[in-house]
Amino acid sequence: QVQLVESGGGLVQAGDSLRLSCAASGRTFSRNAMAWFRQAPGREREFVAAVSWGILTAYTDSVKGRFTIYRDNGENTLLLQMNRLNPEDTAVYYCAAADTSWGRNRSDDYTYWGQGTQVTVSS
Numbered sequence: 001q002v003q004l005v006e007s008g009g010g011l012v013q014a015g016d017s018l019r020l021s022c023a024a025s026g027r028t029f030s031r032n033a034m035a036w037f038r039q040a041p042g043r044e045r046e047f048v049a050a051v052s053w054g055i056l057t058a059y060t061d062s063v064k065g066r067f068t069i070y071r072d073n074g075e076n077t078l079l080l081q082m083n084r085l086n087p088e089d090t091a092v093y094y095c096a097a098a099d100t101s102w103g104r105n106r107s108d109d110y111t112y113w114g115q116g117t118q119v120t121v122s123s
Contacts, residue, residue: 002026002112004095009117014086016121022078022095022114030073033103035110036080038091038119045094045107049080053101060105062088085121092116 008020020036035050049059049069057069068081078095096103096110103109 002097004097004112004114006093006095006114006117009093009119011120011122012085014121014123016085017081017083018085018119020080020082020093020095020117020119022080024076024078024097024112028076029078029097030071030076031101033098033101033109034071034078035096035098035103035105036069036078037094037096037107038089039094039116040091043091047105047107048093050103050105051078052103058105082119085119087121087123090119090121092118 003025005023031053033052036048037045038048039045047060049067051057051069066084071078094116095114097112098110
């Protein structure tokens, strides 16, 4: 059974950093696309960042230059380094994995989802 478990969320102040982790089990995703999405209260889930097989990455405009997505294939783990956080980044962050090597910014591209981890940024 495939499981994605996120960790690393918390309450921080504006300007702080956090690193989210997503530990995968049940299969290896080193050659699959993986991504982070987030959902703020009252808003739809939105794409944050994705990494496809190799080093191809994509980010939503609001996090470019502040967030970095990368993976530790040895640990079957996806990470998201978030710097210079601001209150608009407050959301539940979800890890997602695809059955394919290429993923875009659409939720439909991803088959497996974690339960989410809360990130709250105070001003």
